Amino acid sequence: MFTKKVLEKTTEMLKEWQERVSSAEGAEIKDAATASGIPLKPVYTPRDIEDTDYEDISIPGQFPYTRGFRHLPYTNDGWMMRQPVALGSSKDTRERMEYLERLGWRLFIGQEEENELFIQNVALDIPSQQGYDPDAPEARGRVGQDGMSLSTMWDLDDFYEGRDLERTEIFYASPDGQLPCLAQFLVYAEKRGVPWEKLRFKVSNLWYHSWYWDAAGYPPKHALKLGPEMISFFLKGFPHAQVASVTGYNPGEAGATPVQEVAFTLATAMFITEECVKVGLNPDDFVPRFYGHDHTNLDLFETVAKFRAKRRMWAKIFRDKFGCQKPESLRLRNFPQTGGSLLHRNEPENNIIRVAIMALAQVLAGADGVWAASYDECLNIPSQKAAQIALRTSQMLFYETNIANVIDPLGGSYYVEWMTNRVEGEAQKLLDEIEKRGGYLKCWESGWFRSQLSKEARRWQESIEKGERVVVGVNKFVVDEEDHSPMFRVSQDVEKERIERVIAFRAQRDNEKTTAALDALRAAVERMKNEWPESCGQVMPVMVDAFRAQCTIGEAQGILKDVLGYGYTGHG
Amino acid sequence: MDMHDKKRIKVLLAKSDQDAHDRGIRYMAEILQDAGMEVIFIRYRICDQVARVALEEDVDVIGLSFYSSGYSYDVPVVLKQLKEKGKAVKVVIGGIIPSDEVPKLMEMGVSGVFGPDTPTQEVIKCITA
Numbered sequence: 001m002f003t004k005k006v007l008e009k010t011t012e013m014l015k016e017w018q019e020r021v022s023s024a025e026g027a028e029i030k031d032a033a034t035a036s037g038i039p040l041k042p043v044y045t046p047r048d049i050e051d052t053d054y055e056d057i058s059i060p061g062q063f064p065y066t067r068g069f070r071h072l073p074y075t076n077d078g079w080m081m082r083q084p085v086a087l088g089s090s091k092d093t094r095e096r097m098e099y100l101e102r103l104g105w106r107l108f109i110g111q112e113e114e115n116e117l118f119i120q121n122v123a124l125d126i127p128s129q130q131g132y133d134p135d136a137p138e139a140r141g142r143v144g145q146d147g148m149s150l151s152t153m154w155d156l157d158d159f160y161e162g163r164d165l166e167r168t169e170i171f172y173a174s175p176d177g178q179l180p181c182l183a184q185f186l187v188y189a190e191k192r193g194v195p196w197e198k199l200r201f202k203v204s205n206l207w208y209h210s211w212y213w214d215a216a217g218y219p220p221k222h223a224l225k226l227g228p229e230m231i232s233f234f235l236k237g238f239p240h241a242q243v244a245s246v247t248g249y250n251p252g253e254a255g256a257t258p259v260q261e262v263a264f265t266l267a268t269a270m271f272i273t274e275e276c277v278k279v280g281l282n283p284d285d286f287v288p289r290f291y292g293h294d295h296t297n298l299d300l301f302e303t304v305a306k307f308r309a310k311r312r313m314w315a316k317i318f319r320d321k322f323g324c325q326k327p328e329s330l331r332l333r334n335f336p337q338t339g340g341s342l343l344h345r346n347e348p349e350n351n352i353i354r355v356a357i358m359a360l361a362q363v364l365a366g367a368d369g370v371w372a373a374s375y376d377e378c379l380n381i382p383s384q385k386a387a388q389i390a391l392r393t394s395q396m397l398f399y400e401t402n403i404a405n406v407i408d409p410l411g412g413s414y415y416v417e418w419m420t421n422r423v424e425g426e427a428q429k430l431l432d433e434i435e436k437r438g439g440y441l442k443c444w445e446s447g448w449f450r451s452q453l454s455k456e457a458r459r460w461q462e463s464i465e466k467g468e469r470v471v472v473g474v475n476k477f478v479v480d481e482e483d484h485s486p487m488f489r490v491s492q493d494v495e496k497e498r499i500e501r502v503i504a505f506r507a508q509r510d511n512e513k514t515t516a517a518l519d520a521l522r523a524a525v526e527r528m529k530n531e532w533p534e535s536c537g538q539v540m541p542v543m544v545d546a547f548r549a550q551c552t553i554g555e556a557q558g559i560l561k562d563v564l565g566y567g568y569t570g571h572g
Numbered sequence: 573m574d575m576h577d578k579k580r581i582k583v584l585l586a587k588s589d590q591d592a593h594d595r596g597i598r599y600m601a602e603i604l605q606d607a608g609m610e611v612i613f614i615r616y617r618i619c620d621q622v623a624r625v626a627l628e629e630d631v632d633v634i635g636l637s638f639y640s641s642g643y644s645y646d647v648p649v650v651l652k653q654l655k656e657k658g659k660a661v662k663v664v665i666g667g668i669i670p671s672d673e674v675p676k677l678m679e680m681g682v683s684g685v686f687g688p689d690t691p692t693q694e695v696i697k698c699i700t701a
Contacts, residue, residue: 126590126640137618141645142590167620214587214594254595290686341595345671378688380670430639457595465691476688487670492644569617 001054002046010045017043035299036257038422044414052421056312060366060407064315066308067408067419068366071329074404078110078368081394082335084121084173087381088490089498090145090159093122099384105391107169109370109398116167117200123147123173124181129559130217131177134498138569143495146304146381147173150181151498151552152505156188156382165189166198175206176217176565178230179543180556187547188268195238202291205230205244208268211444212251212453220445222564225532227272228279231286233540242333243289244272249337254450255457258306259293259423264449266313269332271440273322279536287318288328294336294367296358303358304410305419307334307365313424335369336362343378347480353373356393363397366408370394376488383488502552509550517542518559519551525563581609581699584631586622588642589615596666596688597637603692604635604699619646623653626661636665643677651681664698666690676685 002010021027032040038521058064061071070077085096097105107117125147127139133151134143143149150156172181182203182240189199209228210216216223227244234241246269248261256264269290273283294310297303315330324330343351352375359372372393372491374382382390398404410416434443443449463469469503470476524542527535546556554570562568585606587597612629616622626634632669634653634654636647643665654661664684665677674685684698 031649118577126592131589132590138590140618141642142640145641146639196573213592215589215592253593341688344689378668380668455601461599464689471689487672489641489670 001052002050006046007050010047012417014045014047024159034258034302034419035297036259036302036423036426038259038302038419038426044418046414047464048414048418052417057411057417060411063319063327063330064312065331067411069368070335070366070407073407074363074398077109078108078398079363079367079394080107081105081109081119081333081391082121082337082369082371083373083390083394084123084371085382085387086121086123086125086148086173088154088494089149092144092490092494093148093281093353094159096384096387100391103388103391104395109379109394110404116166118164119171120168121171123167124177125149128181128553129174129177130215130545131180131554131561131568133502133552133554133572134495135502136403136554139495141492141495143498145490145494149494149498150184151502151554153184153188153191153547153550154501154505156184160188160192163476165192165194166200169200169202171202171204173204175204175215176561177553177557178204178206179226179540180547180553182230183540183543183556184547184553186544190548197239199238199240201234201238201241202245203230203234203241203243206247206250208272209250210446211268211449212254212256212262217561217565219566222440223527224271224275224441225528225536225564226560228276228281228533228536229528229539231272231276232537233278234283235281235286235289242291243286243288246272246290246292246332248292248294249339251449251453252297252339253341255453255455256295256462257456258295258297258299258302260430260452260456262306262310262313262423262427263434265292265294266310266317266427267431267440267443269314270317270321273318279533283318283322284324284326284329287322287324288326288331290332291494292332292334292336294334296336296338296362296371296562298339298342298354298357300357300361300364301410301416301419303361303511304365305416305423307336307362307367308408308416308420309424309427310334311366312420313427325498326354333368334367335371337371338362338373340373340377343373343375344471344474345378346478348376348379350473351378352389352393355390356397359393359397360403363403364410370397373478380488381490386488411532505550505552508520513549514551514555518551518555521546521551521556522559522563525559529563581633582629582631583609583611583633583635583699584622584626584629585611585635585637586616586625587614587637587667588619588640588646588699589617591638591640591642593639594637598633600637600666600692600695604696607696609633609699619649620653622646622650623659626654627651627657627659631661633662633664635664635666638665638669640668643667643673647677647682648680653683662699664695668694 060067065181107119128150132138207223231243234243248265314332317323338355372390374386374390376386521542524539558568662683666686
């Protein structure tokens with residue numbers, strides 16, 4: 001990439017630099033490393049990337065997409081504002097969404113008014129995610145507390161009435177509960193007379209999530225069927241549906257280093273693809289509809305390098321391993337989230353700054369979306385004020401800093417290009433190790449992935465406890481350990497109202513019809529369990545029928561858990 | 573609580589299925605094991621299971637972890653059931669607990685409430701006190 005002359009001159013200058021450093025008093029070079037443990041030098045030069053093939057850096061919008069997918073800067077089409085809003089009942093959530101919309105919250109920042117789209121990024125409360133209606137004993141104390149409670153069609157009436165479904169991108173965060181909540185939504189859209197092909201979705205499809213945390217409803221051998229089931233359903237008749245999320249966020253929160261995140265998410269994407277091929281799908285049909293949801297670390301430059309390295313690796317893997325032809329298959333659109341585990345409860349206002357730096361990293365890395373979290377994320381679900389500040393963070397980055405005008409501003413930096421290569425190299429070693437250990441499914445079932453994350457989580461925590469890693473106001477410069485910030489809480493009354501409502505819903509429907517539809521669903525799920533992959537594509541349509549017959553989220557999810565999972569005891 | 577120096581302290585760490593993010597409790601499980609304690613880790617479906625397991629396993633300490641608001645329901649139930657069974661167990665809580673809830677939990681009979689930034693030595697000190 002550099003002429004011989006430049007390299008020779010660099011060596012000469014580096015020598016001078018070295019001499020100056022060695023002769024200066026107190027100028028010893030301290031050990032430094034990235035969040036992944038990659039050792040750092042104080043300065044980088046052309047020598048550090050002399051072997052890099054310029055075609056591997058390339059130009060924005062061109063293979064291998066190291067510099068991102070865009071031909072034009074953010075100022076042309078904005079970035080997606082991925083902030084989540086979810087609390088209490090669907091009415092409470094809607095109220096918060098509409099408040100933020102008055103402040104300019106849209107799907108894309110910087111869009112002209114006539115093209116405006118809206119975003120719904122709703123996390124369900126845990127009972128709804130796990131398939132427990134509000135009146136199930138498992139739900140006690142948790143209804144609407146940590147996300148939106150969703151159970152019946154009435155909740156969707158409250159949520160969407162008068163809102164333009166065709167101009168809203170729908171997303172429900174509910175890893176194991178995707179099939180029921182999207183089936184219910186489709187029936188709602190049908191009721192409203194909105195054709196399904198007009199709907200915009202991100203299907204969360206995180207059925208594989210037990211490799212990085214406990215909270216999964218199905219053993220791997222059955223979980224792996226739910227991905228292709230949803231993907232094959234949404235490929236037909238839903239041109240605006242992104243069919244599967246490849247998440248690095250939750251692994252990152254469980255302890256994954258940026259390097260591990262790259263390797264493990266790529267391994268996940270390859271596995272999903274292989275499972276879909278087994279049911280007869282063609283990668284070029286569904287891979288363009290994958291989307292990424294990555295973690296963001298406070299290690300700014302390693303984070304930028306992580307996104308760049310992952311884009312390059314993705315492009316090469318899907319071209320070379322899967323023979324993808326479409327350029328869209330080689331581009332994983334990524335909607336990262338700022339790391340919640342990097343926020344702290346001492347002096348919580350400091351988190352506003354931490355989030356801003358992570359959001360800046362997302363923009364500098366060329367992410368397709370910016371998810372700036374609320375500063376009180378480590379205390380409670382966001383207060384309205386904190387949600388407002390998170391939105392303002394994204395808006396200030398776009399409108400006030402002048403960083404949206406130039407694509408991949410760090411491209412060509414000796415340091416960033418070197419780091420990009422290094423992250424790629426380290427991640428490739430891990431991918432090779434996964435292969436050596438028998439592949440993705442083996443590493444998932446044996447708990448190897450989990451053990452790797454736990455080890456890193458421990459290393460991180462210990463370095464904070466020992467003071468090797470400074471967290472300002474937490475383990476250094478601590479002035480006041482008392483937390484005086486106001487705490488936001490959803491009223492416990494929500495639970496009572498929600499229980500009454502689901503009971504009233506069940507009382508007004510034709511229960512015989514509902515039971516028959518649920519029996520048909522059970523039969524379809526049994527077939528999925530016993531006759532795979534031939535039965536692929538049979539569950540989702542029957543589940544839609546069950547919601548036409550007014551079943552609840554708990555009832556539909558309960559059947560999935562009972563047949564494919566570890567059992568189900570919720571009533572309803 | 574009767575905890576002789578020589579007896580190995582037995583700890584039940586428990587987290588609800590209706591809760592998420594197990595990084596903290598898994599880290600604590602390792603730290604307590606390294607400190608010489610015997611650790612049992614369960615995920616429970618409903619909180620009634622906690623006191624039952626605590627009795628069956630005859631533990632000295634229960635550590636409950638919450639990222640969600642579930643503590644508001646689960647903790648009083650666990651304490652009540654332990655009392656009914658006449659089981660003297662030290663109960664500690666970890667996770668995302670709003671600080672204004674801490675005095676209420678302590679008054680109920682909880683021995684310590686710890687957040688993500690609590691040094692682990694403080695947890696060990698509380699357990700062995």
